[in-house]
Amino acid sequence: MADYKDIIASCKDQKGGIIEAFHALQQEFNYIPREALTEAARVFGISEAQAYGVATFYSYLSVEKRGKYIIRMCESAPCHVAGADELLKAIEKELSIKVGETTSDGKFTLELTECVGQCQATPVITINSEPLFNVTAEVLPQVLSAYK
Amino acid sequence: MAEEMRVLLEYADKINPEIADEYVKIGGYVGLEKARKMDPNDLIQEVRSSGLRGRGGAGFNAGMKWSFVPKNAEIKYVVCNLDEGEPGTYKDRIICEKNAQALLEGMAICGAAIDSNQGYIYCRGEYPFIVKLLKNAIKSAKELGALGDFNIEVRMGAGAYVCGEETALIESIEGHRGEPRFKPPFPGVAGLWGVPTVVNNVETFACLPSILTNGAAWFAGIGAAKYPGTKVLTLTGDTNNPTYFEVPTDYILRDVIYKLGGGVKGGKKLKAVQVGGTSGAFIPESNLDTPIDFDSMGAIGAALGSGAVFVMDETRDIVDIVSRISKFFEHESCGKCNPCREGTFRCREIMEKINSGKATQKDIDNILLLSRVMKKAALCGLGQAAPIPIESTIKHFADEYARKIV
Numbered sequence: 001m002a003d004y005k006d007i008i009a010s011c012k013d014q015k016g017g018i019i020e021a022f023h024a025l026q027q028e029f030n031y032i033p034r035e036a037l038t039e040a041a042r043v044f045g046i047s048e049a050q051a052y053g054v055a056t057f058y059s060y061l062s063v064e065k066r067g068k069y070i071i072r073m074c075e076s077a078p079c080h081v082a083g084a085d086e087l088l089k090a091i092e093k094e095l096s097i098k099v100g101e102t103t104s105d106g107k108f109t110l111e112l113t114e115c116v117g118q119c120q121a122t123p124v125i126t127i128n129s130e131p132l133f134n135v136t137a138e139v140l141p142q143v144l145s146a147y148k
Numbered sequence: 149m150a151e152e153m154r155v156l157l158e159y160a161d162k163i164n165p166e167i168a169d170e171y172v173k174i175g176g177y178v179g180l181e182k183a184r185k186m187d188p189n190d191l192i193q194e195v196r197s198s199g200l201r202g203r204g205g206a207g208f209n210a211g212m213k214w215s216f217v218p219k220n221a222e223i224k225y226v227v228c229n230l231d232e233g234e235p236g237t238y239k240d241r242i243i244c245e246k247n248a249q250a251l252l253e254g255m256a257i258c259g260a261a262i263d264s265n266q267g268y269i270y271c272r273g274e275y276p277f278i279v280k281l282l283k284n285a286i287k288s289a290k291e292l293g294a295l296g297d298f299n300i301e302v303r304m305g306a307g308a309y310v311c312g313e314e315t316a317l318i319e320s321i322e323g324h325r326g327e328p329r330f331k332p333p334f335p336g337v338a339g340l341w342g343v344p345t346v347v348n349n350v351e352t353f354a355c356l357p358s359i360l361t362n363g364a365a366w367f368a369g370i371g372a373a374k375y376p377g378t379k380v381l382t383l384t385g386d387t388n389n390p391t392y393f394e395v396p397t398d399y400i401l402r403d404v405i406y407k408l409g410g411g412v413k414g415g416k417k418l419k420a421v422q423v424g425g426t427s428g429a430f431i432p433e434s435n436l437d438t439p440i441d442f443d444s445m446g447a448i449g450a451a452l453g454s455g456a457v458f459v460m461d462e463t464r465d466i467v468d469i470v471s472r473i474s475k476f477f478e479h480e481s482c483g484k485c486n487p488c489r490e491g492t493f494r495c496r497e498i499m500e501k502i503n504s505g506k507a508t509q510k511d512i513d514n515i516l517l518l519s520r521v522m523k524k525a526a527l528c529g530l531g532q533a534a535p536i537p538i539e540s541t542i543k544h545f546a547d548e549y550a551r552k553i554v
């Protein structure tokens with residue numbers, strides 16, 4: 001696993017690049033660990049409180065530990081009318097977790113999101129940012145089984 | 149007239165957007181070459197007289213916006229808004245996937261006009277694959293020498309709708325929380341890192357190469373006279389054809405739904421259509437014979453916005469959909485100003501009360517009053533637009549509300 005210090009250092013030449021650094025950290029760890037947040041604040045010359053303020057402003061960033069695969073379920077109006085509510089229930093049942101939780105084996109975290117810009121094939125979920133189309137309760141087990 | 153008119157998307161799927169050479173073979177980068185040979189003032193005048201107006205929602209004349217940039221400033225930036233957070237919208241993604249080089253060329257044309265050699269593309273965090281595509285496209289264009297000394301850096305957003313607002317976007321590129329700034333000063337005068345900055349939408353930039361190549365008069369002659377050109381639309385909801393289209397701006401909304409969209413799914417009747425994304429007004433069947441351009445939409449109390457077209461059939465529960473939309477605004481409010489932070493919370497609360505059958509006429513009166521306050525007092529367009537779906541449905545679909553109140 002890459003060292004968080006190296007990851008942050010690789011972004012330090014981008015002016016105002018702390019969000020880029022956070023993205024790079026999440027790419028590796030799926031969240032922003034506490035010590036990485038402290039280091040990023042130092043490298044970009046802002047207080048830790050400010051860095052925390054940035055990290056918690058954006059829904060894509062997380063300061064809480066998350067699972068290996070982050071499932072985000074779109075709730076916006078086009079997905080809503082295509083049955084997002086039922087799909088959400090099916091995901092919660094299939095994984096035995098509620099929104100915001102991680103499965104006990106640390107594999108899946110379930111989150112809600114607004115439109116991810118793939119409304120040609122609703123309802124949409126993303127798993128680690130990869131969009132999956134026309135997901136229904138019926139095909140769900142098969143969809144999830146691809147994530148080992 | 150039920151045909152698409154493809155300008156931006158003419159070569160969709162026929163060229164690889166990552167490879168500058170393929171774009172050059174179909175006449176790409178000719179517009180930029182022409183722009184570079186022009187006097188900057190003439191270039192701005194050419195864009196201005198083409199009538200090109202912003203495709204990100206506000207509809208401001210692009211050349212006019214550029215003309216506000218002070219000539220004597222040493223450093224200036226060109227920023228492309230690829231935040232595309234408006235639910236139901238994916239046209240900027242499509243433009244990148246089909247014709248990314250036109251966006252790069254458009255940004256460089258703007259750079260020539262305002263004398264800037266640094267561009268930024270702010271791409272939403274939900275599109276990491278587009279970030280990759282754009283980085284490859286920029287590399288290819290640079291290697292070919294097509295962009296000259298104009299550089300473009302791609303920055304990624306992180307899931308905040310408000311960052312589509314130009315000053316919040318600038319804050320985000322600077323590495324801050326994406327909270328809108330007070331205006332004035334406008335970005336054209338003091339934008340990114342305090343220097344003059346032009347912010348335009350992807351589609352606005354992508355229109356520029358053909359304007360330079362074919363001339364302002366050619367562009368001004370397409371579609372609606374006051375909002376000329378083509379517009380890329382994305383069709384969602386209960387349509388037979390949930391996809392994207394490019395049409396001249398005088399195209400009729402009814403034709404979008406029934407001709408391009410193939411009508412309402414399952415042969416059902418139409419109840420409502422929401423144009424411009426989740427912050428747009430709901431339009432009843434009786435207003436369908438309206439051209440989609442900015443001013444015609446405004447005349448019926450609606451907005452073209454991002455060009456999203458969300459179709460709802462006769463079985464849809466309008467109050468339920470508007471409740472969902474009110475949750476969107478509560479979630480996305482950045483919390484900087486009170487009318488929006490509190491207002492979106494109360495709107496959601498009252499909408500859910502109505503939706504669950506527990507509200508009275510008094511609640512409807514209250515939400516209409518709150519709407520007026522938000523439209524007047526919210527700092528940015530998010531809080532100002534949040535009540536529009538509520539107001540427009542109380543106006544056009546009063547029965548749906550009457551059914552649910554006690």
Ligand SMILES: Cc1cc2nc3c(=O)[nH]c(=O)nc-3n(C[C@H](O)[C@H](O)[C@H](O)COP(=O)(O)O)c2cc1C
Binds near residue numbers: 202208233311349529
């Ligand atoms: C809440 C909010 C969200 C916005 N989102 C976007 C967006 O995703 N893309 C965009 O181009 N413009 C968006 N805008 C409009 C921008 O502030 C700005 O007007 C636009 O980028 C200017 O470009 P244009 O003149 O080419 O349209 C948004 C505005 C508000 C108030």
Ligand code: SF4
Binds near residue numbers: 327
């Ligand atoms: S209107 Fe809403 S989103 Fe805009 S600044 Fe105020 S709180 Fe933030």
Ligand code: FES
Binds near residue numbers: 077079114119
């Ligand atoms: S509404 Fe779900 S992807 Fe757009």
